[in-house]
Amino acid sequence: xxxxxxxxxxxxxxxxxxxxxxxxxxxxxxxxxxxxxxxxxxxxxxxxxxxxxxxxxxxxxxxxxxxxxxxxxxxxxxxxxxxxxxxxxxxxxxxxxxxxxxxxxxxxxxxxxxxxxxxxxxxxxxxxxxxxxxxxxxxxxxxxxxxxxxxxxxxxxxxxxxxxxxxxxxxxxxxxxxxxxxxxxxxxxxxxxxxxxxxxxxxxxxxxxxxxxxxxxxxxxxxxxxxxxxxxxxxxxxxxxxxxxxxxxxxxxxxxxxxxxxxxxxxxxxxxxxxxxxxxxxxxxxxxxxxxxxxxxxxxxxxxxxxxxxxxxxxxxxxxxxxxxxxxxxxxxxxxxxxxxxxxxxxxxxxxxxxxxxxxxxxxxxxxxxxxxxxxxxxxxxxxxxxxxxxxxxxxxxxxxxxxxxxxxxxxxxxxxxxxxxxxxxxxxxxx
Amino acid sequence: xxxxxxxxxxxxxxxxxxxxxxxxxxxxxxxxxxxxxxxxxxxxxxxxxxxxxxxxxxxxxxxxxxxxxxxxxxxxxxxxxxxxxxxxxx
Amino acid sequence: xxxxxxxxxxxxxxxxxxxxxxxxxxxxxxxxxxxxxxxxxxxxxxxxxxxxxxxxxxxxxxxxxxxxxxxxxxxxxxxxxxxxxxxxxxxxxxxxxxxxxxxxxxxxxxxxxxxxxxxxxxxxxxxxxxxxxxxxxxxxxxxxxxxxxxxxxxxxxxxxxxxxxxxxxxxxxxxxxxxxxxxxxxxxxxxxxxxxxxxxxxxxxxxxxxxxxxxxxxxxxxxxxxxxxxxxxxxxxxxxxxxxxxxxxxxxxxxxxxxxxxxxxxxxxxxxxxxxxxxxxxxxxxxxxxxxxxxxxxxxxxxxxxxxxxxxxxxxxxxxxxxxxxxxxxxxxxxxxxxxxxxxxxxxxxxxxxxxxxxxxxxxxxx
Numbered sequence: 001x002x003x004x005x006x007x008x009x010x011x012x013x014x015x016x017x018x019x020x021x022x023x024x025x026x027x028x029x030x031x032x033x034x035x036x037x038x039x040x041x042x043x044x045x046x047x048x049x050x051x052x053x054x055x056x057x058x059x060x061x062x063x064x065x066x067x068x069x070x071x072x073x074x075x076x077x078x079x080x081x082x083x084x085x086x087x088x089x090x091x092x093x094x095x096x097x098x099x100x101x102x103x104x105x106x107x108x109x110x111x112x113x114x115x116x117x118x119x120x121x122x123x124x125x126x127x128x129x130x131x132x133x134x135x136x137x138x139x140x141x142x143x144x145x146x147x148x149x150x151x152x153x154x155x156x157x158x159x160x161x162x163x164x165x166x167x168x169x170x171x172x173x174x175x176x177x178x179x180x181x182x183x184x185x186x187x188x189x190x191x192x193x194x195x196x197x198x199x200x201x202x203x204x205x206x207x208x209x210x211x212x213x214x215x216x217x218x219x220x221x222x223x224x225x226x227x228x229x230x231x232x233x234x235x236x237x238x239x240x241x242x243x244x245x246x247x248x249x250x251x252x253x254x255x256x257x258x259x260x261x262x263x264x265x266x267x268x269x270x271x272x273x274x275x276x277x278x279x280x281x282x283x284x285x286x287x288x289x290x291x292x293x294x295x296x297x298x299x300x301x302x303x304x305x306x307x308x309x310x311x312x313x314x315x316x317x318x319x320x321x322x323x324x325x326x327x328x329x330x331x332x333x334x335x336x337x338x339x340x341x342x343x344x345x346x347x348x349x350x351x352x353x354x355x356x357x358x359x360x361x362x363x364x365x366x367x368x369x370x371x372x373x374x375x376x377x378x379x380x381x382x383x384x385x386x387x388x389x390x391x392x393x394x395x396x397x398x399x400x401x402x403x404x405x406x407x408x409x410x411x412x413x414x415x416x417x418x419x420x421x422x423x424x425x426x427x428x429x430x431x432x
Numbered sequence: 433x434x435x436x437x438x439x440x441x442x443x444x445x446x447x448x449x450x451x452x453x454x455x456x457x458x459x460x461x462x463x464x465x466x467x468x469x470x471x472x473x474x475x476x477x478x479x480x481x482x483x484x485x486x487x488x489x490x491x492x493x494x495x496x497x498x499x500x501x502x503x504x505x506x507x508x509x510x511x512x513x514x515x516x517x518x519x520x521x522x
Numbered sequence: 523x524x525x526x527x528x529x530x531x532x533x534x535x536x537x538x539x540x541x542x543x544x545x546x547x548x549x550x551x552x553x554x555x556x557x558x559x560x561x562x563x564x565x566x567x568x569x570x571x572x573x574x575x576x577x578x579x580x581x582x583x584x585x586x587x588x589x590x591x592x593x594x595x596x597x598x599x600x601x602x603x604x605x606x607x608x609x610x611x612x613x614x615x616x617x618x619x620x621x622x623x624x625x626x627x628x629x630x631x632x633x634x635x636x637x638x639x640x641x642x643x644x645x646x647x648x649x650x651x652x653x654x655x656x657x658x659x660x661x662x663x664x665x666x667x668x669x670x671x672x673x674x675x676x677x678x679x680x681x682x683x684x685x686x687x688x689x690x691x692x693x694x695x696x697x698x699x700x701x702x703x704x705x706x707x708x709x710x711x712x713x714x715x716x717x718x719x720x721x722x723x724x725x726x727x728x729x730x731x732x733x734x735x736x737x738x739x740x741x742x743x744x745x746x747x748x749x750x751x752x753x754x755x756x757x758x759x760x761x762x763x764x765x766x767x768x769x770x771x772x773x774x775x776x777x778x779x780x781x782x783x784x785x786x787x788x789x790x791x792x793x794x795x796x797x798x799x800x801x802x803x804x805x806x807x808x809x810x811x812x813x814x815x816x817x818x819x820x821x822x823x824x825x826x827x828x829x830x831x832x833x834x835x836x837x838x839x840x841x842x843x844x845x846x847x848x849x850x851x852x853x854x855x856x857x858x859x860x861x862x863x864x865x866x867x868x869x870x871x872x873x874x875x876x877x878x879x880x881x882x883x884x885x886x887x888x889x
Contacts, residue, residue: 129481228478392820
């Protein structure tokens, strides 16, 4: 059992900003993250390694604060009772891992987002990853030097991924963006409202000179060599619809971001639909409708690092009772929410992306359930019962993002545990 | 080979390799074969590799020190670690 | 839905089995279900096919039904995900071992293959069991199916014979008729109430009480256990008529996952998983298979069993309405006894003789 005044779940920009803001309030604060290192996805590799100086500054401040603890390798599994979270640490060398119950007065959910991956023939081949997925792997030391990579999908993330890959010595064959040029042009024009973002975009374009950028294009299939590993992708290009084969060693393909809502839903927080996406409903101080529980960052709507930082700050100030310092942050949040709206509009998914799967294309990767079996069902629930789609260890996170686009299904209510849990951890509840 | 402050030695299936300290097990598997890290066998038997890189998809599951279903993308390498891929038993 | 001979309320395993049996005898059947077929207690349960001998009537019903399952599932075992894994009843001490011998004797009078196991023989088959056990009893004919699929198979068989299904909620039962939530009234000679714990909403006087159970399923660990494992102390907990209890029940699914049960609570219909109850059930399971504690659980859920005061189901004329038959109240043996239930019901409806006496399960025993 551990007691904290404030628990922050997620050590990405929103979580770190929340902890940083709350620290001055003097209460005890824990920042919990399932990764070995802080930073979430945007600051993957650690806050000290980032070119964004805010990351390093925030981390240094948190290290210096005596009332802030960082709990890495730690995954939240469920709430045994209000004001409590059951967590487990990963088994590492020499340790079986442990379970404990965190008791808190205030909880800030900053669990970020994951990628939406859509199925197409060959997407399960070794060598096909998410776009952010390959970037995350590479920041963990995954070797790409000298490898040919196609970066595909949608969103500004593709540019950041391509830049990271180039820095690590990969040969980026092409960037394949499904959004059409007019939408991208409007988004680019809108960057005038956020000069720092515009500058970032220009830097990225400079880093990406010489890489073919295809628009209104998408990967239709991936092909393997005799060893069963990816060796090429087939791309449908632009308005003409002409197909092109690109030889590659990796395909980093992601179709936008989805908020990680499971913890908020497990705690009973109300959700709402915003820009076509289900998000956690929050009030002006980032509070959810569950007393003492706040949500900040991608969970309230995909909006990028700047929105995450300011929402985290507001939640941290609110949870620690420092509301008198909030006004500047509230103004800043409004500004970044408009950016988030422009993002959602520009990178909306074209309907063709829902039609790529063939009957034998696997949709549920955990249980190998193909599109042909799933499309006969009229609901997530009936499909799950009859095919096992969604019953695997990812608990429907990967296939849920796809089945929503392919069949229009909404997943079931979330049940505990929200991640695979060691039985020893579940037993430990009895000791509370 | 012995581990030093900046590198460490671990075993991946039959291979013993030297990796920089601070890399993930997923990275080490890729380094060991100089290619895509094959991690687990799907229900239908096909080999799979890491997909999401962030502990969500569970494709990167391997057996570490005898413990099955560990997420290699979220596990840092440690000296002397024994990793088994593709469901292989020791 | 005109010219229907029998309306079955509920497309769980029991309703589906009844639709199958009645359509096989040439009746025109309509099945009314408000949610997805096999989505209630059928989906929540363990899908085990197990012979139980707490009393003669239970033994007759379960052994008859398990034999029917071996035929039905044996035809297409992969479709049902049927496994003939058998059950080992685990004896923790000499008292439980004596109970095992009694059970072996009883089962063999029904010609059911069973083998007493010494401790060495027990550990040779199930090395994950904790040391210090007294032995066990292997019942080789037991097995399991994946019940939602079996439900679908039985319904599809009925539909190939002309049965129809309708997605609706029954709001009232009248003589030879049902009223639906859209206001429609459908008439038939026979109405079969097979709605599990939902049956009481339609007939409040039914002697059926919900008994909540928790379950958990692990990731794939093939070979961790090879047989369904149940403790002989199970009987003590399962038939407590009040209060909460847990019992040791592990099941190796054909996927390699381990399904863990069981628990019983009388005082709640809240479907939420209760962490403390789950913890208690898992802690108890881990006392018998210690390495279980290191395995990963992927999902936990609950279900509501429909329990009668004497632990036997209600199969026969209801008496509350003309033309109304009951096929409900199966507690933890719904999957096991679904096929026999359907045969006994069909026999009564058609005035045929039945393979086993149906008298012990008649609803009028509670009037």
